[in-house]
Amino acid sequence: MDLVDKGAMLPLMEEFYTIQGEGFHKGTAAYFVRIGGCDVGCHWCDVKESWNAETHPPTAIEHILSNSKKYSDTIVITGGEPLTWDMGPLTQGLKAQGQHIHIETSGAYPLTGVWDWICLSPKKNKLPVGDIYQKAHELKMIVYNKHDFIFAEEQAAKVSKDCMLYLQPEWSVREKVTPLIVEYVMKHPKWKVSLQTHKYLNIP
Numbered sequence: 581m582d583l584v585d586k587g588a589m590l591p592l593m594e595e596f597y598t599i600q601g602e603g604f605h606k607g608t609a610a611y612f613v614r615i616g617g618c619d620v621g622c623h624w625c626d627v628k629e630s631w632n633a634e635t636h637p638p639t640a641i642e643h644i645l646s647n648s649k650k651y652s653d654t655i656v657i658t659g660g661e662p663l664t665w666d667m668g669p670l671t672q673g674l675k676a677q678g679q680h681i682h683i684e685t686s687g688a689y690p691l692t693g694v695w696d697w698i699c700l701s702p703k704k705n706k707l708p709v710g711d712i713y714q715k716a717h718e719l720k721m722i723v724y725n726k727h728d729f730i731f732a733e734e735q736a737a738k739v740s741k742d743c744m745l746y747l748q749p750e751w752s753v754r755e756k757v758t759p760l761i762v763e764y765v766m767k768h769p770k771w772k773v774s775l776q777t778h779k780y781l782n783i784p
């Protein structure tokens with residue numbers, strides 16, 4: 581649809597007020613906006629229901645703007661893969677309301693929108709494109725197996741020197757990989773551990 585192509589409407593899956601569970605801003609209250617649509621296809625993705633954009637109603641950005649304003653100064657745009665869509669209109673609207681805007685992205689599509697915080701989480705099957713490596717504030721690598729440490733270092737070589745580096749266990753194998761991450765971070769202290777703390781807290 582034309583309005584979706586322009587970013588004036590977006591396939592909205594859900595919006596919820598919670599605590600950022602992961603990465604640098606872990607522990608901070610934030611309003612999450614989950615946009616449907618992703619073709620990256622991570623086999624361990626914890627929101628596969630987001631993938632098919634057609635199952636999520638095209639929603640006017642004005643609706644997202646007025647809802648988000650009621651809840652928080654900090655907005656996290658996630659998905660699905662939010663950069664599937666033009667994030668310009670939504671983020672300009674949020675900025676105009678004085679909100680801080682964060683994105684959770686694989687970087688698989690060109691960066692659009694204005695952002696206060698970019699969390700880049702690269703995926704092997706569809707690598708980040710364009711200049712997002714230099715713009716990312718944090719790099720959050722998911723560890724499912726041992727090879728993911730090698731992939732993590734390859735990706736860390738591409739980000740800016742000020743970018744925070746996180747290793748996060750893939751949830752279904754957390755008992756196996758968390759000890760490996762702990763050992764790795766002690767050996768390579770430029771990395772920090774990120775846990776999906778919202779799942780331990782039983783919050784969204």
Ligand SMILES: C[S@@+](CC[C@H](N)C(=O)[O-])C[C@H]1O[C@@H](n2cnc3c(N)ncnc32)[C@H](O)[C@@H]1O
Pocket residue numbers: 618624625626627658659660661662684685686687700701720722748749750751752776
């Ligand atoms: C669901 S994704 C949506 C945003 C974007 N598509 C991305 O992958 O960055 C949000 C975050 O959850 C992470 N994630 C997804 N499934 C996970 C899992 N099973 N275990 C740990 N982290 C996961 C992603 O790597 C990403 O950092």
Ligand SMILES: Nc1nc2[nH]cc(C(=O)O)c2c(=O)[nH]1
Pocket residue numbers: 598599600601602658659684778783784
């Ligand atoms: N609480 C909470 N924190 C999160 N950080 C990143 C999430 C995401 O799915 O993008 C997420 C999420 O789904 N819930």
Ligand code: SF4
Pocket residue numbers: 618619620621622625626627628630659660661686703
């Ligand atoms: S890129 Fe993100 S939303 Fe898409 S499949 Fe991977 S983890 Fe899931």
Ligand SMILES: [Mg+2]
Pocket residue numbers: 626
């Ligand atoms: Mg999540």
